[in-house]
Amino acid sequence: MEAKVHKDYIEEKERLDYVKQVIKEEREMLHNRTYNGLSEAVIPHMVYMDNQRMKKLNKSTHNPYFGRIDFNELTHNTIEKIYIGKTSITDYESDNEEDMLVVDWRAPISSLYYDRNIGNVEYTCPAGTIAGELLLKRNYKIENGHLEKITEIDVTAMDDILLDALEDKKDTKLKDIVSTIQSEQNEIIRADLTKSLIIQGVAGSGKTTIALHRIAYLIYTYQHRYSANEFLIIAPNQLFLQYIENMLPELGVEDVEQTTIEILTRNILSEEFYIREKDDKLKKIIEDKRDNEYGKSLRDLSRLKTSLKYKEMLDEYVYGIINEILPKEDLFFQGVLLIEASKLADMFYENYKRYSVLKSVKLIKKLIITQFENSKNDIEDSIYQDIKARQIQLEKTRTMDETLKEDIVNIYHEQQRRLKNMKKEFIKQLNTYLIEPKKSILKYYERFLKSDKCMKNHIFEKSFIGSFREKSKTIGTKKIVDIEDLPALLYLQHQLKATEKISNVKHIVIDEGQDFGTFQFYVLKELMKEATFTILGDIAQGIHYHRGTSDWNEVLQQVFKEQCQIKYLKKSYIVLPLR
Secondary structure (H helix, E strand, O other), rough: OOOOOOHHHHHHHHHHHHHHHHHHHHHHHHHHHOOOOOOOOOOOHHHHHHHHHHHHHHHOOOOOOOEEEEEEEOOOOOOEEEEEOOOOOOOOOOOOOOOOOEOOOOOHHHHHHHHOOEEEEEEEEEEEEEEEEEEEEEEEEEEEEEEEEEEEEOOOHHHHHHHHHHHHHOOOOOOHHHHHHOHHHHHHOOOOOOOOEEEEEOOOOOHHHHHHHEEEEEEHHHOOOOOOOHHHEEEEEEHHHHHHHOHHHOOOOOEEEEEEEEHHHHHOOOOOEEEOOOOHHHHHHHOOOOOOOHHEEEEHHHHHHHHHHHHHHHHHHHHHHHHHOOOOOOOOOOOOEEOHHHHHHHHHHOOOOOOOHHEEEEEEEHHHHHHHHHHHHHHHHHHHHHHHHHHHHHHHHHOOOOHHHHHHHHHHHHHHHHHHHHHHHHHHHHHHHHHOOOOOHHHHHHHHHHHHHHHHHHHHOHHHHHHHHHHHHHHHHHEEEEHHHHHHHHHHHHHHHHHHHHHOEEEEEOOOHHHHOOHHHHHHHHOOOOOOEEEEEEEHHOOOOOOOOOHHHHHHHOOOOEEEEEEOOOOOOOOOOOO
């Protein structure tokens, strides 16, 4: 109802005015703050924190909160009036130093506003489960600092408020739904960070908005464990990134990386390549009237490249590269055995199997260099013995003349050179003995597509093998790949050279996940082993069906090994125009 006719209008207006005054005073305090007496190491952090706080206060000035609950905690038997907004506001003038004028919407107690109705309730917080009675739920519409509407909330009223908010939007920009989050949406937003989620949502269920609110909630809740740059959003395209660019700052979140699978692949590979227009293949599959078999072949090939069958083919190829790299002979230097080939292979496959090929090679080389350092005395003795033996042989076969003396002097000069350049010559020999995979990933992929043996082991359609050969020529001459090739490129990079650039990521949000294949999800999980996922999509809206996912259970079983939940959003909030 209109605020002015509500029975508590005067009380609520006074409360709003007081909160606005507190915000004004805190802004002035931050504006005038000096950092005298602080160490130089601390000042940049303090300035950053104050700037972040000022941004939040600036956004709260004209709309400091949107909701209120009255909660009677069972053990306290005192009624708390809890106002809920986008950021917390503390009353520093209160006798109680922690008296909160406004509680952040992400705080545990705020879940009562979204999920519970009047009556006996409970919520979970770090201190445990808190039980009590919810006496009141109230929503406010505050615009430009003025109290416009006050609405008492029940389930029906919450839906009405949401519809009212949606109808109020005058543009197509994505906006936050903090004040109108529905219970089913709130459950997903606040789901445990340590578990991966797949969200199957119908059109208009707010999947994208929920994803961004989930990021904001997780960063707030786990701020003492993770920083914002340990979260990653993978969007379907650049246009989508522009669409959401203002949302996270509105929710008080900055420094979260937002990318697409194309950009991510380029950054990880650090190689120049071009991606064929992603809709070209879809057009050919749908529109090609000349040959139905041609369209079917394109579709089947795309499905192969985005399936775990393709991973098996790449694994066999990588195994072949390892066999090429691993020496077949023992390593001797100056007659001293440093490592046996069989032991080197055992180390590669057992001790270092969790690493990329390049890292394994580097680690083994370090180990062999250590063995070289420990064997220096033996190597020097071997050189002395070799020179001494050569001298004895010379003296046995030659008479003592000027030429003999000169030759003996020369071999002792050689001895000095060998001793002086011992490590340099050893490193040179080691690099020839154990070769690092230094080709570009694009070049390795080109070789893979040409590997007849690997193809024939896994593919029985001759047309596929021909397609692979044709693709290898395009990559070799023009560096052009299809979007279905990106998981393979990422996987080869991970297996051969490592992907440490994103190894710190702790949580990934993927929107329009139905357009990702199983192999793509698998690769991302391999690249970011410590991360959990929130994957949002709608199987029914899959445009790129030739390379996307048609069954979330397949992803659940093959990628996450059941360590994931599927949740469903069945209600659409699309507002249809009146006729």
